[in-house]
Amino acid sequence: MGSVSLKIGDGTARFKRATICTSAVNGLMLFSVLTTNLFALYAFTYNPNHNASQNSQNPLQLAHKNISLITEQVSLIMEEIESSQKKLTQIEKELLGYETIDLTKPNTPSELKIFLQRHSLPLGKDSRTGITEMVASIGHTCSKSMDLLSKYMDYKVNGPCPDDLGLAQKLVSRGCEPLPRRRCFAKTLPKLGFLHPFPASLWKSVSDKIVSWSGLSCKNFTCLSNIGKKLGKDCVNCFDLSNGIENQRFVKGKGKNDFMIDDVLSMGDEGVRIGLDIAGGSGTFAARMAEKDVTVITQAFNVEAPANDFIAARGLFPLFMSLDHRFPFYDNVFDLVHAGSALDVGGKAEKLEFLMFDIDRVLRAGGLFWLDNFYCATDERKRDITRLIEKFGYKKLKWVIGEKVGSGKSELYLSAVLEKPVRA
Numbered sequence: 001m002g003s004v005s006l007k008i009g010d011g012t013a014r015f016k017r018a019t020i021c022t023s024a025v026n027g028l029m030l031f032s033v034l035t036t037n038l039f040a041l042y043a044f045t046y047n048p049n050h051n052a053s054q055n056s057q058n059p060l061q062l063a064h065k066n067i068s069l070i071t072e073q074v075s076l077i078m079e080e081i082e083s084s085q086k087k088l089t090q091i092e093k094e095l096l097g098y099e100t101i102d103l104t105k106p107n108t109p110s111e112l113k114i115f116l117q118r119h120s121l122p123l124g125k126d127s128r129t130g131i132t133e134m135v136a137s138i139g140h141t142c143s144k145s146m147d148l149l150s151k152y153m154d155y156k157v158n159g160p161c162p163d164d165l166g167l168a169q170k171l172v173s174r175g176c177e178p179l180p181r182r183r184c185f186a187k188t189l190p191k192l193g194f195l196h197p198f199p200a201s202l203w204k205s206v207s208d209k210i211v212s213w214s215g216l217s218c219k220n221f222t223c224l225s226n227i228g229k230k231l232g233k234d235c236v237n238c239f240d241l242s243n244g245i246e247n248q249r250f251v252k253g254k255g256k257n258d259f260m261i262d263d264v265l266s267m268g269d270e271g272v273r274i275g276l277d278i279a280g281g282s283g284t285f286a287a288r289m290a291e292k293d294v295t296v297i298t299q300a301f302n303v304e305a306p307a308n309d310f311i312a313a314r315g316l317f318p319l320f321m322s323l324d325h326r327f328p329f330y331d332n333v334f335d336l337v338h339a340g341s342a343l344d345v346g347g348k349a350e351k352l353e354f355l356m357f358d359i360d361r362v363l364r365a366g367g368l369f370w371l372d373n374f375y376c377a378t379d380e381r382k383r384d385i386t387r388l389i390e391k392f393g394y395k396k397l398k399w400v401i402g403e404k405v406g407s408g409k410s411e412l413y414l415s416a417v418l419e420k421p422v423r424a
């Protein structure tokens with residue numbers, strides 16, 4: 001039970017192939033060395049006029065001829081060497097199995113090479129999974145940020161990791177997700193003595209000392225409460241639990257677009273037990289849900305704020321990932337998914353669609369999708385999101401389009417509770 005079964009049969013073939021490959025590299029190298037030498041010998045002994053009696057040209061002309069001949073031969077040799085090197089690099093790349101990330105570049109940190117190295121299974125193909133080698137997972141877009149990635153993987157093995165959470169976040173936001181693993185000790189935070197027991201932890205202020213401010217412009221929560229809307233529409237001052245606004249959310253509505261948690265929970269057909277909150281800011285949605293015995297995972301990216309540390313300090317489950325990444329959850333698992341304006345990644349219709357399909361995937365049939373104050377910048381945007389939702393065939397349990405006056409002009413918001421249908 002639980003053991004990996006390995007079949008010996010196919011293994012020998014694989015190893016033979018690897019040996020042939022290695023010999024091919026050696027052969028090619030030998031070949032290029034030999035040809036190089038032969039060319040040199042040829043160039044220096046070559047005499048275009050075998051008949052000496054015909055040598056009636058003057059010596060200067062001859063010398064000129066000799067020199068140009070040599071130059072020609074040398075450039076031929078150089079070409080040959082270059083093409084051999086290209087072939088070698090190609091073979092090396094194929095052996096490493098990475099086409100997009102060029103590990104043969106001179107400044108590639110050895111840790112990156114070691115992490116990405118493919119390892120053949122010692123006994124060949126695994127009969128259960130069909131795999132023949134162990135591979136490490138890394139975002140394919142990492143190849144576009146090789147300079148940052150190399151910096152990230154340049155550290156002392158078994159030593160302390162560099163203080164580079166900002167660099168990690170930068171890489172992830174450029175699509176380098178997942179990041180490669182590292183063999184260094186991440187900086188620890190002295191959380192002991194600062195944490196509160198659950199459920200009191202849900203509403204206690206979090207100390208500046210137990211979150212990492214690495215890579216953030218603010219270095220304390222006082223600073224954070226002064227940057228206002230910079231944290232996004234769904235999280236205006238959401239890290240300030242004492243301002244009297246954050247702890248009213250989901251229990252006291254300010255407008256018809258704000259649904260109450262009790263109302264929504266009563267709509268769930270077979271009960272709501274587990275949920276996912278997308279771009280959940282400081283985790284307040286999960287905190288309110290925790291009081292109703294609903295376990296909610298809060299997806300949060302540390303944009304300008306130490307969201308993951310904060311959510312964890314409240315005794316809630318933070319999920320550090322960008323919204324470009326496929327959700328690391330199985331199909332049909334959640335009873336509830338909650339999302340707001342953050343859903344609209346850059347206003348691209350296709351991007352929103354990919355995200356919506358992934359939300360639909362992780363939500364079970366009969367589960368609820370709570371779209372909470374989705375900001376519709378234009379009427380067209382409102383039509384887009386409406387059309388998109390209708391395509392999924394969800395039952396509209398609640399549907400409210402309301403206006404809010406924000407910064408002088410009135411803004412359009414959509415709030416909805418939708419039930420995922422059973423599809424054939």
Ligand SMILES: *[C@@H]1O[C@H](CO)[C@@H](O)[C@H](O)[C@H]1NC(C)=O
Nearest residue numbers: 045046047059060062063066
């Ligand atoms: C040109 O090369 C030939 C041999 O290939 C040699 O006999 C001759 O002296 C050379 N001429 C000069 C001017 O170097």
Ligand SMILES: *[C@@H]1O[C@H](CO)[C@@H](O)[C@H](O)[C@H]1NC(C)=O
Nearest residue numbers: 208217218219220221222223
């Ligand atoms: C908070 O950080 C700001 C700079 O970001 C600094 O000016 C201020 O003194 C800090 N306040 C406290 C209470 O540490």
